[in-house]
Each structure stands twice: as structure tokens, then as C-alpha cells.
Amino acid sequence: MTLAQPIRPDREPTARDGRLLLSLAGVSKRFPGVVALDRVGLDVRAGEVLALVGENGAGKSTLVKILTGLYRPDEGEVRIGGRPVSFASPRDAWAAGITAIHQETVMFEELTVAENIFMGHHPLAAGAMVDWRTIRQRTAELLDRLDVRLSPTARVKDLSVAQKHVVEIARALSHDARIVIMDEPTAALSQREIGDLFRVVRQLKAQGKGIVFISHKFEEIFAIADRYTVLRDGRFIGAGAIAEVDRDRLIAMMVGRRLDQVFPKRQVALGEIVLEVEGLSHETEFDDINFTLRRGEILGFYGLVGAGRTEAMQALFGITPRSCGRIRVKGREVRIRSPREAIAAGIVYVPEDRQAQGAILSMPISENVTLPLLDRICRGWILRRGVELAVARDYGTRLSVRAAHWQQPVEELSGGNQQKIVIAKWLATRPDVIILDEPTKGIDVGSKAAVHDLMGEFVEQGMAVILVSSELPEVMGLADRIVVMHEGRIRRVFDRDETDAQAIVAAAMGAT
Numbered sequence: 001m002t003l004a005q006p007i008r009p010d011r012e013p014t015a016r017d018g019r020l021l022l023s024l025a026g027v028s029k030r031f032p033g034v035v036a037l038d039r040v041g042l043d044v045r046a047g048e049v050l051a052l053v054g055e056n057g058a059g060k061s062t063l064v065k066i067l068t069g070l071y072r073p074d075e076g077e078v079r080i081g082g083r084p085v086s087f088a089s090p091r092d093a094w095a096a097g098i099t100a101i102h103q104e105t106v107m108f109e110e111l112t113v114a115e116n117i118f119m120g121h122h123p124l125a126a127g128a129m130v131d132w133r134t135i136r137q138r139t140a141e142l143l144d145r146l147d148v149r150l151s152p153t154a155r156v157k158d159l160s161v162a163q164k165h166v167v168e169i170a171r172a173l174s175h176d177a178r179i180v181i182m183d184e185p186t187a188a189l190s191q192r193e194i195g196d197l198f199r200v201v202r203q204l205k206a207q208g209k210g211i212v213f214i215s216h217k218f219e220e221i222f223a224i225a226d227r228y229t230v231l232r233d234g235r236f237i238g239a240g241a242i243a244e245v246d247r248d249r250l251i252a253m254m255v256g257r258r259l260d261q262v263f264p265k266r267q268v269a270l271g272e273i274v275l276e277v278e279g280l281s282h283e284t285e286f287d288d289i290n291f292t293l294r295r296g297e298i299l300g301f302y303g304l305v306g307a308g309r310t311e312a313m314q315a316l317f318g319i320t321p322r323s324c325g326r327i328r329v330k331g332r333e334v335r336i337r338s339p340r341e342a343i344a345a346g347i348v349y350v351p352e353d354r355q356a357q358g359a360i361l362s363m364p365i366s367e368n369v370t371l372p373l374l375d376r377i378c379r380g381w382i383l384r385r386g387v388e389l390a391v392a393r394d395y396g397t398r399l400s401v402r403a404a405h406w407q408q409p410v411e412e413l414s415g416g417n418q419q420k421i422v423i424a425k426w427l428a429t430r431p432d433v434i435i436l437d438e439p440t441k442g443i444d445v446g447s448k449a450a451v452h453d454l455m456g457e458f459v460e461q462g463m464a465v466i467l468v469s470s471e472l473p474e475v476m477g478l479a480d481r482i483v484v485m486h487e488g489r490i491r492r493v494f495d496r497d498e499t500d501a502q503a504i505v506a507a508a509m510g511a512t
Helices: 060-067 090-095 113-117 132-145 161-174 191-206 218-224 247-255 309-316 339-345 354-358 365-369 371-377 385-398 415-427 445-460 472-478 501-508
Strands: 020-031 034-045 048-053 075-080 083-085 098-102 179-183 210-214 227-232 235-241 273-281 289-294 298-302 324-329 332-334 347-350 433-437 464-468 481-486 489-495
Touching (some): 034 048, 048 191, 048 218, 060 210, 090 098, 113 161, 132 161, 161 191, 191 210, 191 218, 235 247, 247 501, 273 309, 298 472, 339 347, 347 415, 365 371, 371 385, 371 415, 385 415, 415 445, 472 501, 481 501
Parallel strands (some): 298 464, 347 433
Antiparallel strands (some): 020 034, 020 075, 227 235, 273 289, 324 332, 481 489
């Protein structure tokens, strides 16, 4: 790809003519216990970039999945060119001229650029044979339209992330896509590559395409977008011209809620330092992470997609190897190279994906709860089933797990009760530090309240809690201090009495 100028506001003439390409009206989508979208509206016009803005959990991903045919709305209407449409599959959305480019590209790495662009709709020559000459010629024409120097015969596996994004854009143009959704497309790009991508976006605008651009980076939003739409808690909050709004106003629209009297914060006197982390680093994911944690404290970690919070916590638990850094537990330095060593040091980790990483769904409750305790509940090679059942009953009862019996498979439980089983498993090890990574993700309101209450009980019992959460009200409501991460580094630490929603979001976006 050719070199591009630094990111700058896009005020060049475009093909914007006001034609309405796509509109949503009153679109709602519900899941058990969760309203993901509540009567949302949105317009995309020809020759413009619409920034779709909102916190994690605002409903952006659900909206994209509706537009690309992965979900069907429960209510409301989607219109293409003024005509109502209903997508039964991603193929229907593709046929209607909608395509999405995600942070993680999905391509056939061993195939060429041309083969990827025309995958699924190859031009045919006589005898129903693939017309490779035409494919290469049309690929070269598409890349020329985007002003990109890239060989049609280059292997995709040899391309940079930015070049792969351009191949996806060319693939969309090969099928005459009119609406291109870009979901965090710059997350893994360098500054120069971002400039290159934005130059391609301007080419799409000049060709009359409508672009939906999703980013947590304000400098990108103000550099490339013409209009904005803000979602919050699954609801439409506001829209307008990007030239008529500033960063502070966008943050206020994204946050916009009172947090007092929402979460059951228990006042607990803080004790001695239990955990000290100094210079924790990874070659690519995070760098120079420093913090302390006291007995009885809830330490919140907040950040946006790609901030490095989960990766840092997994390194602390021995899942991800760190490149350097020191960890001290109760004043003693410990070497943690595996989860076994972390557990022995008194640190446990409840992962974000409880189904894939936290529990073995096909196994009974009792076996899941006692997995980390096999050396304690076994006598030699003999598993003491009575002890196993007693431990599961004890911790399951403490956490108010609702199950038919303790031998019931975890996969038959609700999401909230599955989460309680994962927490029970680690509580049974009697830890000093418990790391909760997105502990209320995907569970209903009642189960969320139960998990919040559990955190209060943990600190009252003398444990220390690290709460990793993308829900700003949750972390502000429960944490004694909030560590804000941005692009793998700690950006700022807020004490409870100085927390301010707008300042936290601004720090998470790298704006302060």
C-alpha cells in the first residue's frame, strides 16, 4: 500500500447526495433477561461515514448482527433504499448490498488476493470453468479504484492486517455492496496503516457508498465521520453532524446516567496489602502494569476493547506467560508460571467465558466445584465421593445455586447459576485474591444482583477482589479504586471519591 498523509478531518468533496441507503425504525432485540436493543433508529446515506458510538454493551454489536443477517429483530423495520427487507441469513444481507469488515479478518490465508475477492461468485468461462484471467483483471481494476498497489496474485498470508482489510473492501465492491460496516477496523493497525485505510474510506465515499464506522477512538471519529449516532443501554440517544458536536458532548451522551443507589456497595475497612504487581509486561498485549491490592478491597479494572485488561489478569493467573514483572503475595515474591502455581499462591481467576473456560458443562455440579481440590478429596487414587458431594453442597448452598440436585450437569443450569458454580469452584480453594473477569456478562438482572452481593461478602470475609468489567456503572458502583487501561497500559487510577464517568471514559479512550 502507498504511504498516506496523517489522519486529518475529512472535508474533501464527496459523492454525498443525501440519498437514503439504509434506515432502521423501532428495531428491538431481546434475549433471556436482556433487552439488547430497544426501539433503535438509524439512517445511512450515500457518500457519508456514519460513526456508531457507544460504550461496551450499548448494543452496537447486536445492531451489526441484525444488519448482516445473523440476528432477526423482534420488532421494528429495516429498509434498504426505502424498501422494507427481512434477512434470514448473512447471504440475504450480502445480496442486499450490506457487508461488514471486522477487527479480526476472516479470509483464506493460503489463497491469493484475487481468489479471496471472488470467492463464492467466480466469473465463469465456456464450459462452466472458472475464468481466472477475468478474475485477475477485475481484481486489478477493483484495487485500482481503491488506489491501492497490491498484486492480485499475492498470497493473503503474506499481507499486513491493513492490506487484508483492503482486500475485504475490494471483495465488497466486487459484489456491488452499497453499505460497508467497519467494526473497530483500526484496532491492530499502525498510525500509517490507519492513514492508508482512511484514504480508502474516502474513495468509497467518493463512489457513493455508505459507511458505518465503529470505533472507540475519538481522534478517528472526528477525522473520518460526517455524522454520528449514539447508543446507550440498547437505546437510541442522539444523532447529528460530527461538525456540530465535541468530544465532551459525545462522552456525556455515551455515559449519561446516575450511579448512586444502584449497586450494593458494602463499606469494609481495608487491611494490609495482599497483592503487589510491579512492571508486569507482555511482548505484545500489555506493558508496565503496576498496582497494589489490599485485604477487603474491590479494585476495578476498566477499559475498552483491546485495552489488555483480560490479558494482564490471565498473566497474573499463569495462563499467559509474561515477559517480565514481579508479583508479591502478602509480602512474599512468588513465581507464577501456571494456574497451579497461582492457586498455590492464593490467587484465583473467574474467566469472562464461563462456558468455554470456566466450567466443563457436561460434568455434574459436584465434579466442577471440586476440580481444583482433587488432591484434597482423593485418598491415593481413590476419589472420595462423599467428600466431593459435601464440598459441592457447602459452597453451592452458600452461593444459593438453584439446581435439581448436585449431580445435575452444569449445562442444564441458567447462565447465572453456571456463573455461581464457577465462583464456587474457586472459593473452595480458600483464596486470598479472586479475579472476576466480566462476572455479570450475559446473565439476568436478578443474577447480577446476586453476584454483586457476593463481592460484598467476599471482602467482608477478608478476601481481596479484582473486578474487570466493561460496564461502567458496575465498576463505579462497586470498586474502591478504578484502574483505567488503554492500549495495554494503565492510563489513570481513580479513587472512589473522585470517580467521574466522563473522565473515566475519556481516559479509556486515551483522550486524557
